[in-house]
Amino acid sequence: MTPHIVHVSSAHPWVDNRVHLREAAAAAAAGYRVRLIAVDSPLAAPETGVDVVRIPSRHRLRRMILSTTQALVLALRSRAPLVHLHDPELIWTIPVLRLAGRTVVYDAHEDLPDQVWGKDYLSPRQRAVFAFISHGLLRLAGTAHRVVTATEWTGRRFPVSRRVAIHNFPLARPEDDQQLPVLDRPAVVAHVGVLSHDRGIDVLARTVSEPHFPAGWRLEMVGSIDRATSTERLRAAQETGRAHHAGVVGPMEARDLLLHARVGVVPFRRTPVTDQIFPTKLFEYLAAGLAVIATDMPLWGHLLDGIECVTFVPADDPAAMARAISRYADDPALLARHSAEARRAAQRFSWAPEAARLVEMYDELLPDVRSSAPAGDAG
Template sequence: MIPDIVHVSSAHPWVDNRVHLREAAAAADAGFRVRLIAVDSDLSAPATAVDVVRIPRRARARRMVVSSTQALVLALRSKARVVHLHDPELIWTIPVLRLAGRTVVYDAHEDLPDQVWSKDYLSYRQRAVFAWLSHGLLRVAGTAHRVVTATQWTGRRFPAGRRLAIHNFPFARPEDDAQVSLEARPALVAHVGVLSRDRGIDVLASVVQQPSFPSGWCLEMVGSIDRSTSVEELRAAEATGRAVHGGVVGPIQARDLLLRARIGVVPFRRTPVTDQIFPTKLFEYLAAGLAVIATDNPLWRHLLRDVECVTFVPADDPAAIALAIRRYAEDPALLERHGAEARRAAARFTWAPEAERLVAMYDELLPGVRAARSKSTADR
């Protein structure tokens, strides 16, 4: 089978939420033939209509050279008319793919220059050099036929006529509709997703050691830990018995955890990157009907300005998070009210409308393909 669209990533695992379960699966569900080339993983994902080709996991340096080249070759061999790229390390392949007559979509998950400036382990001079190089990469990325971005802010660096913001809103699940009340769940605070300094790993580790952290409650975390991040404070928090890090789990297992929790926490530091992104976990917390404790971010306040389900706290303040947890623990009515408001708000932030806009983009790039396939099927 020759696919219509091939999604390509040399960095993301094949179980990735945005790459596979949202974007590639949405195109396949709409009637396109879709292949995914992505990195092997021991994790599992729900069955989709996407044809998955896995490439080996490699260390960063080898991945950027060997894996990106392997991914390009596989994309060309697929003969797909549309190639949808998902990593900055694949930007160099855009001119090659265009010369080969392919229609190219580049997916900017984050703002690359801001991301470079947030790398604390690099010196100022190193960050300045890499940021300068990243602007050059983005000029190449802007030559793609379409640029899909995770937020409007990320899209500002690309030509207006070719960019499209597709947000990482969660897809609806029957399990969310069957959820039980917060009071019927364990006394659990949940955090899902990557743990790093910018995403508040040390803040979370300190929360459970605050005098105000309520007795009988536990903080449960799942997700990978950034390689440059120290885990000493996290291990000390686990030693108290009030915190658990469950390691890396699949996207569905992460959402299942939320249905067992009462509160979700987003402890991001204020950086140029975190100030302009919509954390997927925030919307997954809403879908699970959780009360939410989040860093006081102006963008998130604006997004949820008419919804009373979030307690905003100062950045880098574990004591404020612990106090917010205690407030919910001591006021069940407030907890239930915020949970109900979260569930109501979740209806505004779902994947279905985003999927429709993404499929409409593919229809522009592949005119008549779905219609012809539907007619062919009907004539059989």
């Protein structure tokens, strides 16, 4: 049966939190027939009512040529009237899709020019060239019927009349409502998500070797490691027995880890990109009732103003992070109080209002489609 909406990614795995479990799933739950074209992965995802078509995982150059072309062909063959694109490398398909009569939504997960300037492996000259190209791509992306952005900051580059911010706030889960009190959990500091130089892999590795890191505590990590990132320090940290990296797991398994931890850490370096994003893990920590230790980012401080469960530390400072962990280890009453405050704060950062705003956008672009869909057609 022809889908109403097809979400397309040539870079993200089919289990991706934002692409599948939030946005595509929200449309399916609202009654739209939804298909997802995304990269194959052995990881599992819960049933969402989304029809998934997987394309092979390829290295960067082959992905940019073969995967984007394959994804475009599959999107056109789906005959879906609305195509929701999720990667900068798919921007070139926007005019093709529009000429084919499709309504196009482009999803800007991050600010592309800032992302380019943050690539340490590029020379300054290369960064300047790619940043120039990225501005041209964004002008082309702005020709989509709507541009969905993960933050208001990312949206500043697109026409006001066409943009809508849909934040990466976590899905509500019954498991979070049944969580153990924080003091009944293992003495674990948790980190979930991608590890790279900019996302604090070296800070985490050095934190467990600091003299202030509390005895009997350990650091548990899950998530992919950026291919350009050295893992030498991480391997050394694991050899001490105070740190463990469990590799890549599914999104719900990552959140399950948090229910068996006491503290969550967000050790980002200050870069043009990290200064302007809301990391999903931050909100997932709150939902799991964790005290949070995070880099002192002005945007995060503004967002969390008045919430007392977050300890901000300077960037690139493993000693400060170790001291913050030790503070919680030495003061169980403080840890319990911050855990309770985290659960209260989590109510402010719920996916439900974001999903409603996303579905409202689809309703505007596909008038009368949802109301005329036969009963039981959501999957």
